[in-house]
Amino acid sequence: MTDQGEKKGLWSMLRRASSRRHSTKPPPKDLEPREYHRPRRASNGDVGHAPFRQSIGSAPDLTYDNQRPPTAEDESNMRRRPKRGQPEPEPEPRSSPIRSKSSGFLNKSRASNGSRPSNGRPVRARDPQSTWPPYGISMNDELPHQHALELVARGAPSHRGHKRPIPHQPEEFYALYTTSSGNRGDGKTSDNTDVSNLHDSMTQLMTLRLIGHGYAERPWETLEQPSFAFFFGHLPGTITLNEWASMSSVLPPSIALRDAGVMPRTMSLESIFDRLQELRHGIEDDDESLLYRVLYKRILRDPEKFLNPHKTLDKQITDLIMVLSRPDWIDFSNPRNQVATRFIFDRSPGNEEQFHKFFHQLLLSLELELRIQSDQHSDWAKEKLTSQIPPSIQWNLALARRWQDFVRVDDVGKTPEEILLRYKLKKRQIRMLRRFAQMMRWPNLADTLDNMKQKDSELALDEVSSDAFAFFSGLVLPGQTFPFLIMNTLLDLDPDSATDNLALLSHMHPHCGFQYKNSYTYWSATSIVGKVLAPTCHAVAGWIGPARPTKDLDPTQIARIRSRKPIQRMSPQDVESMGERSDPLGPAADAYPVEDYQPVRPKGGPEDAIDTVRIELLSLKPADGPGDAPTAAGLSRLFDATVQFAIDGVSWPLKLMYDVSFVAAWPCSDGPHPLFFDYIYTSIRVDSIVGVRDWGGLYGGPQLHSVRSSPGPGMMRGPYRDMFSQSFNHNHAPLNGFMQTGALEEEDENDDEKVLVVEAFGVRDNEVLARAWCSHWGLSAVVADIRRTWYSVSRLAMGCDMDCRE
Known part of the structure; x- marks a missing residue:
C-alpha cells in the first residue's frame, strides 16, 4: 500500500483486435508529430515515414497516420518482433563491434574501462539513463548484441514460458507456467519479483513443496496447482505472470483409483497413536529387519512373506500405495474434504468410527511419506516417484507432512477423549x-x-x-x-x-x-x-x-x-513464444540500431496527478430469481456489483461484469529502459478512460451506446468527444474537425497487440477507476508501481496479448 500522495501507476495493457489500413493522404500541418511515437525505422537506418497526430489540448493521442503506404521493400527491411501464431525467424549471426551507419566502418567496442569511441569522447560507466541515446553514442549507431544488452536490457526482467505434459495423460492435457529472471543489473538473483512475500501476506500454509523443505523455486514443484507459492502479486489485488499463464492450462478430470484389493491389518486407536508417537523421530530405515518387522507385523500383511519378503523400501512403498488406493478412504484431493479437521473435531462416541478411520489413514500416509523421503533415495528418484503417484495419494502425503511438521502426540489413550495433542505452530x-x-x-x-x-x-x-x-x-492442506x-x-x-x-x-x-x-x-x-x-x-x-x-x-x-468469464486468455503458443515476443531488444539481428529504441515517460507526474476522481458508492443488486431460496439450500445470496465514481463532479457507474485479472508487473533495476519501437501503445490519463469503449472489440465490436445514461463530464466535450468517437468507431459527427472521416482507415490496426496505457497517478481512487473499467469491459491488465518498475519496462515484461500500466 502506498500513501495517497505517492507516485503510483497502472499499466492497463489491453489487446486490440481490428485491422488498420494506410492512407496516402498527407496529414494537415496542424497535425504534425510531437514526441509521442517516433516513426518506425528499418534496421538499415532508413526512416519508415510515419508522422503522427498532435494532441489538441490534453486529449490523449489515440491515432497516427502514415505519410505514404508501405512498400514491399519497407516491409522486408523492417525489424519487427514476432507476433502470435507466426513462426520464429532464424536468428542472424551477431557481430561484436558497434557499427556507425553514417561512416560505414566498424568502431571499436565500447567498454567502461576507458576505451574511446570513434568520436573521441570517453564512454562513461552506465548510470540510470535520463536521456537517449546515452552520452557518447549517436542515433546513427548500430549496437552489437552485448552492448545492446548493456544499454537497453540491463536490469530488465526476462520471461520464459513452459508447457509441461501431465503424467499418464494424453497430449491434449498440459500445464502452462512461466519463469522470470534478470532484473538485477549485476546479474545476481533479486528478491524483487512479481510475487508477494509468503510471510508478509500470511499465505505460507497455502502451498506445499512436493520434494524437500522450504518454498518451491519453480511453480511445478508444488502439490497444489496452480501453485500458491507463485499466485498473489506483490501489489494488492493482483496475481503473478505465472498464475495468468496457468489459468490457461488444460488439466484432466480426476479419475477414481482402482481397488487393488489389499487390506491393512486391523489396529486399535491406541496402537495407531503409539506408532504415530514413535514416528516423531522418523522411521528405522537404518535397520532393515526392524523396519520390516514393524510394518508387516503391526500395520500391513506381506503377501510374499515366505518366498520373497518385502524388506526393501521400494516394495514397501508399493504395498503402502496399493493399500491407500482403496476407495473407502477419505479423498483429500476433493475440495469438499480439504478442511481435514472436520473429520476429527467431534470426539464424541457417535463420531468415534470416523475419528479412528481418519488416523488409520494418516498413519499409513505417514509411513509412506517417510519412506519416500528417506536419505537412501536421491532427489531425482524422489521427484520421479512423487510425480507418478496418483493425486489422491499425493494429498494424503501432504496431510502426513503437515502432521509431522506441526503436531505431536503427548498422551495416548483408548478413546478420542483420552488423546492429548500438542501444536508446535x-x-x-x-x-x-x-x-x-x-x-x-x-x-x-x-x-x-x-x-x-x-x-x-x-x-x-x-x-x-x-x-x-x-x-x-497447522493441519491445513495447501x-x-x-x-x-x-x-x-x-x-x-x-x-x-x-x-x-x-x-x-x-x-x-x-x-x-x-x-x-x-x-x-x-x-x-x-x-x-x-x-x-x-x-x-x-x-x-x-x-x-x-x-x-x-x-x-x-x-x-x-x-x-456473479461475474462472467472473460474471453481474453493465453494460448500455449503465447506462453511458449513469450521469451521472443517480449525481448527488450526486439527480434534477434546482426546489429541493433540505436534509433529503434526510445525513452518512454509519463505525460505527467505527481504534480499533474488527477485529483477529480472519487469512489461514490458500492452497489450490490440481487441476482437471484424471485422464487430462489439460496439460504435454505446452504448458499448465500447472489449479487451483481457496481462501483460508482464521481469524475469531475459527474457520477459514472461501472458494472463489474467480468472476472478479469490484474497481473503484477515485474520490478526492474538500473532504469529507465528505452522501448523497442514495435511495442505499440496508446497512453491516456485515467479520467479519460470512461470514454474508451470496448478496446479491441473483443465482445462483439464497438458499441454505439454509452456506458452510462447521464451526460458525460466536460472531458467528453470538445476534442475528447471527437477523439473517442472516431478512434473507437462511434458514429458521431465531428465537432471541430479534429479527426477526419477517414481516420479509422488510416489507423494501423493490424497489430492486435497494441496496448492501452492508463496513467493512474495520484489518489488511490484513480487506480480503482481503471480496474473497474477493465472489469466492465472484460479486459485484464498488468499493474505496475513506477517506483519499482520503470515506465517502459512493464511493456517489455509482458509477452502475451494483454498489457497495462498504472
Missing part, C-alpha cells in the same frame, strides 16, 4: 490472527482478542470450531482453504451473536465477501469486487479489506458475486 498462529484482525480493523477487535486469550489459557483453542482447530494446529480458515476462526472467536449470520462462509464459494455490523465489507482476493477495491485496502491472507460498506446488504450479511 499455535503461538505463531495466535500472533498471525491478532495481526490479521488489526489489519482488517475488525469492528469487535478488543472483545475478540480477549476471548482468544481466554481460550488459549484454557488450552481450548482447538475446541472452538473445526476451522479454528485446523488453523491453530490450496484455497486457508483464507476461509483464518476468517472463520476470527468469526468463531468473536463473541458477538451477529457472526451467526456469516456461518455459510466457505471456500467452496470463493467469489464472495461480507458486511459486518454496517462498518466495513471484506472480500476474498479471488472475487472481482476485492480485485477492484484492493488499492484502497489491505491485501493479506487471501482477503481484501477493510473496504467501504454498502447499503444494499443487511448490517451483517454474506454476498456471493
Whole structure:
C-alpha cells in the first residue's frame, strides 16, 4: 500500500483486435508529430515515414497516420518482433563491434574501462539513463548484441514460458507456467519479483513443496496447482505472470483409483497413536529387519512373506500405495474434504468410527511419506516417484507432512477423549490472527482478542470450531482453504451473536465477501469486487479489506458475486513464444540500431496527478430469481456489483461484469529502459478512460451506446468527444474537425497487440477507476508501481496479448 500522495501507476495493457489500413493522404500541418511515437525505422537506418497526430489540448493521442503506404521493400527491411501464431525467424549471426551507419566502418567496442569511441569522447560507466541515446553514442549507431544488452536490457526482467505434459495423460492435457529472471543489473538473483512475500501476506500454509523443505523455486514443484507459492502479486489485488499463464492450462478430470484389493491389518486407536508417537523421530530405515518387522507385523500383511519378503523400501512403498488406493478412504484431493479437521473435531462416541478411520489413514500416509523421503533415495528418484503417484495419494502425503511438521502426540489413550495433542505452530498462529484482525480493523477487535486469550489459557483453542482447530494446529492442506480458515476462526472467536449470520462462509464459494455490523465489507482476493477495491485496502491472507460498506446488504450479511468469464486468455503458443515476443531488444539481428529504441515517460507526474476522481458508492443488486431460496439450500445470496465514481463532479457507474485479472508487473533495476519501437501503445490519463469503449472489440465490436445514461463530464466535450468517437468507431459527427472521416482507415490496426496505457497517478481512487473499467469491459491488465518498475519496462515484461500500466 502506498500513501495517497505517492507516485503510483497502472499499466492497463489491453489487446486490440481490428485491422488498420494506410492512407496516402498527407496529414494537415496542424497535425504534425510531437514526441509521442517516433516513426518506425528499418534496421538499415532508413526512416519508415510515419508522422503522427498532435494532441489538441490534453486529449490523449489515440491515432497516427502514415505519410505514404508501405512498400514491399519497407516491409522486408523492417525489424519487427514476432507476433502470435507466426513462426520464429532464424536468428542472424551477431557481430561484436558497434557499427556507425553514417561512416560505414566498424568502431571499436565500447567498454567502461576507458576505451574511446570513434568520436573521441570517453564512454562513461552506465548510470540510470535520463536521456537517449546515452552520452557518447549517436542515433546513427548500430549496437552489437552485448552492448545492446548493456544499454537497453540491463536490469530488465526476462520471461520464459513452459508447457509441461501431465503424467499418464494424453497430449491434449498440459500445464502452462512461466519463469522470470534478470532484473538485477549485476546479474545476481533479486528478491524483487512479481510475487508477494509468503510471510508478509500470511499465505505460507497455502502451498506445499512436493520434494524437500522450504518454498518451491519453480511453480511445478508444488502439490497444489496452480501453485500458491507463485499466485498473489506483490501489489494488492493482483496475481503473478505465472498464475495468468496457468489459468490457461488444460488439466484432466480426476479419475477414481482402482481397488487393488489389499487390506491393512486391523489396529486399535491406541496402537495407531503409539506408532504415530514413535514416528516423531522418523522411521528405522537404518535397520532393515526392524523396519520390516514393524510394518508387516503391526500395520500391513506381506503377501510374499515366505518366498520373497518385502524388506526393501521400494516394495514397501508399493504395498503402502496399493493399500491407500482403496476407495473407502477419505479423498483429500476433493475440495469438499480439504478442511481435514472436520473429520476429527467431534470426539464424541457417535463420531468415534470416523475419528479412528481418519488416523488409520494418516498413519499409513505417514509411513509412506517417510519412506519416500528417506536419505537412501536421491532427489531425482524422489521427484520421479512423487510425480507418478496418483493425486489422491499425493494429498494424503501432504496431510502426513503437515502432521509431522506441526503436531505431536503427548498422551495416548483408548478413546478420542483420552488423546492429548500438542501444536508446535499455535503461538505463531495466535500472533498471525491478532495481526490479521488489526489489519482488517475488525469492528469487535478488543472483545475478540480477549476471548482468544481466554481460550488459549484454557488450552481450548482447538475446541472452538473445526476451522479454528485446523488453523491453530497447522493441519491445513495447501490450496484455497486457508483464507476461509483464518476468517472463520476470527468469526468463531468473536463473541458477538451477529457472526451467526456469516456461518455459510466457505471456500467452496470463493467469489464472495461480507458486511459486518454496517462498518466495513471484506472480500476474498479471488472475487472481482476485492480485485477492484484492493488499492484502497489491505491485501493479506487471501482477503481484501477493510473496504467501504454498502447499503444494499443487511448490517451483517454474506454476498456471493456473479461475474462472467472473460474471453481474453493465453494460448500455449503465447506462453511458449513469450521469451521472443517480449525481448527488450526486439527480434534477434546482426546489429541493433540505436534509433529503434526510445525513452518512454509519463505525460505527467505527481504534480499533474488527477485529483477529480472519487469512489461514490458500492452497489450490490440481487441476482437471484424471485422464487430462489439460496439460504435454505446452504448458499448465500447472489449479487451483481457496481462501483460508482464521481469524475469531475459527474457520477459514472461501472458494472463489474467480468472476472478479469490484474497481473503484477515485474520490478526492474538500473532504469529507465528505452522501448523497442514495435511495442505499440496508446497512453491516456485515467479520467479519460470512461470514454474508451470496448478496446479491441473483443465482445462483439464497438458499441454505439454509452456506458452510462447521464451526460458525460466536460472531458467528453470538445476534442475528447471527437477523439473517442472516431478512434473507437462511434458514429458521431465531428465537432471541430479534429479527426477526419477517414481516420479509422488510416489507423494501423493490424497489430492486435497494441496496448492501452492508463496513467493512474495520484489518489488511490484513480487506480480503482481503471480496474473497474477493465472489469466492465472484460479486459485484464498488468499493474505496475513506477517506483519499482520503470515506465517502459512493464511493456517489455509482458509477452502475451494483454498489457497495462498504472
